[in-house]
Amino acid sequence: MRPISIVFLVIFALLGLNLTGSAQQSLSISDGSTQGLSSETLTITLDATADVQGYVLAIAFDDTLLTASDLQPAGAAENAELVVAEILTGGVTLGVVMDSEPPYGDAPIPAGNGTTIATLTVTPAQVVGSDTDVAVDFQDGTLNSPALDNIIVQGGLSVGAGEGLGLNGGTMTLLEPPPASMYIEDGSAPADGFGTTGDARILIDNSLGDVQGFVTAVTHDGAVITLESISLGADAEAAGTEFEIANIYENGGTLGAVVDFTAPFEGQTIPQGNGLHIASYTYSCDNSNIYTEGAPGTPPAPEISALTLADGLLGDPVLNNVLVITGLSISPLLENGTFTCEPV
Structure with a gap:
């Protein structure tokens, strides 16, 4: 008693x-x-x-x-x-x-x-x-x-x-809610041979509940582009995300984030909404693709790398793309993108 x-x-x-x-x-x-x-x-x-x-x-x-x-x-x-x-x-x-x-x-x-x-x-x-x-x-x-x-x-x-x-x-x-989704906004950079970079943004649509944390895992074609860095997106930064850890591999990269990680634990979250920017993957082009405008022949085609939100391939232990809502790991619908190396 x-x-x-x-x-x-x-x-x-x-x-x-x-x-x-x-x-x-x-x-x-x-x-x-x-x-x-x-x-x-x-x-x-x-x-x-x-x-x-x-x-x-x-x-x-x-x-x-x-x-x-x-x-x-x-x-x-x-x-x-x-x-x-x-x-x-x-x-x-x-x-x-x-x-x-x-x-x-x-x-x-x-x-x-x-x-x-x-x-x-x-x-x-x-x-x-x-x-x-x-x-x-x-x-x-x-x-x-x-x-x-x-x-x-x-x-x-x-x-x-x-x-x-x-x-x-x-x-x-x-x-029954519409499913949460995570998707890649296509990115590009000039293939100028100087390592100029461009961003591919990771976005979410979410009406399940406020997001307490997330993991992103994106693969790319290492023969076409190089992953230079991974950073928090504008909406993750605006929420006051307190912890992040990025890992870069030859064929991809992961980002894990916890919004409210340190005392006094005020309960901040990424609010529900559509088109929320949670991460940016920054790439450079591996190969230069330079041509002279007006020269005979057609301009060269751009090189394109697929960007894939890949579960179970990157990290040790391997990671999945998830959103954390009310302490539960939610697997969103995944929509892939591309990164284009534009001829210059």
Whole structure:
């Protein structure tokens, strides 16, 4: 038995015996929806016929589909003096006492309907392949140790489902998102024999959730171009990316980045969006291709190297192209590009 749970059992035991005959009182969880791996905040509301001095919530859901990141008093309960929230396997519990410290005069939650008393923030645990409804329900006698019931306290007496307290669960709808994609914007450089460089930008389209980190792995034709450097793209820099590591090989290169890597861990990310520039690969041409304008014959053709977002080929251990969203590695759709060495 954990001390936190003992505190609540003692407090609500001291507040009194069960109250019978209560009518038209209930706890309710709002419905919500989200796409991809974006979080959503659900609201818990109270219908009460008399003032409420405290409450216990025990809320369950399928944790293979949802995870909870935050549970706290809100609205009429935001100034509660004693709050204990616990995130557990398969659900959460929250115990609140409005006035637990001397001089004992703080206001209770007033009687009324639709009164906000708490918020619960949940995040999908996976990217669903079709729209999926997840029940978010009040559940008595299963969560925490010892197991807690959903109750409100009025006039020193506890009111639960056995005393007529309605428990109205909600539904969290996980919407099938369009897949994230990572693609290469074609680049070029003059084949002037002086090592002049050009960039091929790595871009992403992403509506799954904010990006916490990423890996790119791009191969090229080493007989046509040389990879000179790899750098963060404009959107990765704008997000304040704190860690990056690039590796250059004869036939390609990799870049790994973590946006929020060092203390104080403020949670910065690359926001969702389209055409987001996360990396630049800078190349030079291996062969000069110089001609005299107006000379007889047709101008020489440019040399072109394929640029391929290649999984499982570069690095030790080998790396894949991934986005990290809410701690999960997501494999985006990959679209390759080219780098052209232009005759001069």
